[in-house]
Amino acid sequence: MKQWLYCVMAVLLAPPLGANEMPLNMTKGVTNISGQVYDLHMIILYICCAIGVVVFGIMIYSMIYHRKSKGAVAANFHESTKVEIAWTVIPFVILIGMAIPATKTLIAMEDPSDADLTIKITGSQWKWHYSYFNEDVEFYSILSTPRTQIDGDETKSATYLLEVDKPLVLPLNRKVRFLMTSDDVIHSWWVPAFAVKKDANPGFINEAWTRIDKAGTYRGQCAELCGKDHGFMPIVVQALPEAEYDAWLLDQKQLANNAAAAAQAALSETLSKEELMTKGEQIYLSTCAACHQPNGAGLPGVFPSLIGSPLIKGPVDGHINIVLNGKPGTAMQSFAKQLTAKDIAAVVTYERNAWGNDSGDVIQAVDVSNVASGINAAEPNPANTSTQAVVSADPSEQVNAAVTKAVDIVAEVKEVDLTELTYEQLMTEGLQVYTSSCAACHQATGAGLPGAFPSLIGSPIITGPVDAHINIVHNGKPGTAMQAFASSLSPRQMAAVITYERNAWGNNSGDTVQAADVNSHGQ
Secondary structure (H helix, E strand, O other): OHHHHHHHHHHHHHHHHOHHHOOOOOOOOOEHHHHHHHHHHHHHHHHHHHHHHHHHHHHHHHHHHOOHHHOOOOOOOOOOHHHHHHHHHHHHHHHHHHHHHHHHHHHHHOOOOOOOEEEEEEEEOOEEEEEEOOOOEEEEEOEOOOHHHHOOOOOOOOOOOOOEOOOEEEEOOOOEEEEEEEOOOOEEEEEHHHOEEEEEOEOOOEEEEEOEOOOEEEEEEEOOOOOOOHHHOEEEEEEEOHHHHHHHHHHHHHHHHHHHHHHHHHOOOOOOHHHHHHHHHHHHHHHHHHHHOOOOOOEOOOEOOOOOOHHHHOOHHHHHHHHHHOOOOOOOOOOOOOOOHHHHHHHHHHHHHOOOOOOOOOOOHHHHHHHHOOOOOOOOOOOOOOOOOOOOOOHHHHHHHHHHHHHHHHHHHHOOOOOOOOHHHHHHHHHHHHHHHOHHHHOOOOOOEOOOEOOOOOOHHHHOOHHHHHHHHHHOOOOOOOOOOOOOOOHHHHHHHHHHHHHOOOOOOOOOOOHHHHHOOOO
16 A cells, blocks of 8 residues: 555656646746746745645545544544644744745845846837837837738748837846836736736836846737737847847947938928828828728727718818827827828828828828927918818808808708619729728628627628618618618618628629619608
């Protein structure tokens, strides 16, 4: 029986003794502190395993040698002072033995004094901003995993969702102090190889530090749920020998000087609307689409739509200002440090002219610079402003103008476009209407969101009567998120989007709906 007990003890002790080589165990990391954390972890593991062996050993021994079949008779006593002292003192001694190394490690982890380098880390949805104190070097670090991998159209790389456009670069053998905060919600900067995990709270500064012993690239993630793209907020740190780090720092300063010179030169450039739209679309998709969606429709109740919104229809200065400075109390952050004046001019031009907005506004880098400087750039200019109405000082002329305008509006409302279109024309226009009005809920693929927005692929509304489809688009569906589009879409637009939905994504019903069909609905 003793041999069996020895075997059981060997089985229990084998895992902790070989834990150092186990892939699921905590890693040692590449800093002195991470090594201390690992050693502390292993000490506590060994203590817990020893306690388990003793406790379960006594239990198994008692069950075998003190069972009823062997004639064992249970002792009968009320209390034992010696036993009570033993089970109080022994756990106390064990806890003290665990607390001493743990306290030493925690004190060392929280001591950022005498740092050779200080870096401010600012979290925002969903990127990191790094600022090197006394070096005039700062930059944003953003996920660089291709969208094709995220959408499953391309094989995922080994660093999927753990790669950025600009990694944080640190020197070896220097104590680096981190100051962590946030621009919006709570984030957490976590790099396991450094044993650093510290929350970044808006309005507060937290401190941490590291000293890296081994050159290489180390990866981490935001470890605090911070919104819909929390999983797209990686951390990449590149540790370089001191000489290489110093050379990198000089390169960054030169790049910053070159960027400043380029930004100054951009103020005298005048780009065409086509150039601004092309550049603006690229910037929008990489910077704005995560919230406002690629189609500009936003997410109702969360991120506002940019299609015909008051911001788009309002003054250009107001639009530039909100992109530059953000909007306090909302998820709209400031892009003054993230984008150049030229970039902001391009994306504002794009937003004011895409998705059917067609304001005609063309914004140049100098306009953005003027708004940033507090100069009113809203004076009429045919190159960058839309047509403005001229108001007469004569009250009678004002009344006549208002009446004329009202008559024109009524005439426009009464005049309904019932032009009959071909199947191809309906599908083309239907795609545009669907992307701007329907894709936010039913998704660009028509697959919807299970449990929230129904799929349109082979659904009963698609395979059912055309009249029922027209009715639900025209009048909505009470008790659901499906709203009525009778007041926001023309009969032609509704006919196009219904034709598109009934023939896209493999539905292929062959149905062609005309504006006259929609206009006569319910009559």
